Amino acid sequence: MSPVDDTFISGSLDKTIRLWDLRSPNCQGLMHLQGKPVCSFDPEGLIFAAGVNSEMVKLYDLRSFDKGPFATFKMQYDRTCEWTGLKFSNDGKLILISTNGSFIRLIDAFKGVVMHTFGGYANSKAVTLEASFTPDSQFIMIGSEDGKIHVWNGESGIKVAVLDGKHTGPITCLQFNPKFMTFASACSNMVCEHGRGLPLRGPF
16 A cells, blocks of 8 residues: 555566556556566655565556666575565665565665565464564564564664464464554454554664
């Protein structure tokens, strides 16, 4: 979903990305790619990123996406998992790549350089787990199949906390309020927990 208007984008198994407007039932734009994509808007709603074939990140200007990407970053391909999501940090400097494996990657949004690879959480069944930034862009969080939430410092790459999400199934959804230090997590059994007032202060 665009952070500035009613536009949103979707990636599909048919190897396309479609641009939509909530006010219309018809897609407003269509892109054909070489593989199954994941996609996300930047915080200003001017750029969107597309992850293709779990090995490449392409950046597009929303106003001229039909002309192709203005930047392409090639990542090391890992046959053990697939990319399941992309997210920009609120400051627009970082991109978080989620996978259905047991690791997530943090890359520089301008250079495509891998900053950190975060692991050490349970996901033996290849569940699609959602990772998120905190609103200040300092911390990265992801749930796990055992109902716990793992937290890393984005600058140092150090794990700073493991929270008990009190979930009975894998945590497949984790979202922050964009302005406050409050987040919600939900598991595959449709149990929702709210976290607030997290004692996370840097540096660690």
